[in-house]
Amino acid sequence: MNTVPDYRIRLGNKLPMNPEGDYVLYWMTAYRRLGWNFALQRSTEIARSLGKPLVILEILQVDYPYASPRLHAFILEGMAERSRALQGTPVVHYPFIEQEVGEGKGLLPELAGRSCCVVADDFPAFFLPRVVAAAGNRLKARLEIVDSNGLFPMAVADRTFNAAYHFRRFLQKNLPEYLVEAPEPDPLSHPLPSVDSALDPAVLRQWAPTSGPLLAGDLNALQALPLDVSVSKVRAEGGTSPARARLEGFLSNSLQRYHESGNSPDEDATSTLSPYLHFGNISSHQVFAEVAGQEGWTPLRLSDRADGARAGWWGMGPGAEAFLDQLVTWRELGFNMCSREKDYTEYGSLPDWARSTLEEHEGDPRSHLYTYDEFREARTHDPLWNAAQRQLLQEGMVHNYLRMLWGKKILEWTTSAREALEIMIDLNDRLALDGRDPNSYSGIFWCLGRYDRGWPERPVYGKVRSMSSERTRKKVTLEGYLARFGGDGPI
Secondary structure (H helix, E strand, O other): OOOOOHHHEEEOOOOOOOOOOOEEEEEOOOOOOOOOOHHHHHHHHHHHHHOOOEEEEEEEOOOOOOOOHHHHHHHHHHHHHHHHHHOOOOOEEEEEEOOOOOOOOOHHHHHHHOEEEEEEEOOOOOOHHHHHHHHHHHOOOOEEEEOOOOOOOHHHOOOOOOOHHHHHHHHHHHOHHHHOOOOOOOHHHOOOOOOOOOOOHHHHHHOOOOOHHHHOOOHHHHHOOOOOOOOOOOOOOOOHHHHHHHHHHHHHHOHHHHHHHOOOHHHOOOOOOHHHHHOOOOOHHHHHHHHHHHHOOOHHHOOOOOOOOOOOOOOOOHHHHHHHHHHHHHHHHHHHHHHHOOOOOOHHHOOHHHHHHHHHOOOOOOOOOOOHHHHHOOOOOOHHHHHHHHHHHHHOOOOHHHHHHHHHHHHHOOOOHHHHHHHHHHHHHHHOOOOOOHHHHHHHHHOOOOOOOOOOOEOOOEOOOOOOHHHHHHHOOOHHHHHHHOOOOOO
16 A cells, blocks of 8 residues: 555656565665655555565765765764664664765665665755666666655646745645645554565675764764865754754744744744754654644644735744744745756846846945855954854854845855855855755845845845845844854854
């Protein structure tokens, strides 16, 4: 029986299922969790229906774009957690971390060749779509690609949305029927066949599964790898347990005041879940379920209107409504763009009006011009911008509201919108734990006019919305934030 909706599954090739294979292979690349995961759920269903073991493969290359101890450690901490959780179960967890470039080449095809089929994650951004598409062409096994990104299935949208208002209105009309089809919290709770000797010993010898300090993300082990060591490991720990702890803390301490305090860095009212959502350590379905449970919500409380308004549709408290607008509307708006438009990271993907007005003002005098290195090292004249960049350097994230100011000022202090875009993407993808993600690309491009409208014309910005540090200081409380990340101390 297939409990995963058909519209969340697409085929990566035309090969049939091989019931004589030794196991079902789940190639985990984006949904790095053992629950609330349609791809894992699909894998377990196939395994049970065929009476075959389940193998979960996680390969971590050493040369993916922006590979660093920061990103590696966050991924590996979650991988080690999954490895511990699967010990003593019928499921085989196969973690393989490259220590040299190309060391893992051939592992996936070898495992796929003896499988009944391969199930993969359908993540629409960064380099993963190319890798999965290429695998479909070369694997000698059926490849099913499963969408477990958000509450609304990517394939169901009939167009690319250019404004949050229009997408919100679309969701208000269409999302309710999909809310009842959430992934199982624990798909591994159902019995699965034992492994016995399903894996080829020759494969295990050539590509020995990783264990020990490297799998745990040990700093010394990471420093021995050919990574960008200038981007250091941060305090935030990857994995589902830390993600759940953050969610629990947010629900207990901040959800009720999110609508009032979410934009204020000193109020500490944000969820800080974006890195965990990006790396798939936690599902937006689970986050939604926890919020709904705390609010005592049922679908009967949904409003029957579809007017695109940000508040009042869910039938929850104002804090929950404001948070869900970020989790569902804004986050999934980015997935809508990335899944449908191949040029989502290119300057040419900006709306015509935004490119036109930015180019008209390209020759406007700038109050300051900074190089890439000056931006990266937080060496501008603006203490607030420097503080935001220091947070990115030190913690791998920037407060939600200040990230918008961060991007707007890069536009103001560079020679062109194209240059600003290149710097924003590089800094965000290189340094942010939640970079390389549809949601973060939405934020970057919003700074240049995507999903926005024209505003009164100003120098440099043209009709693109401007922001200033002075106005930001008046709107939100920053004393504690500046005390923490400001100053001239070491980065």
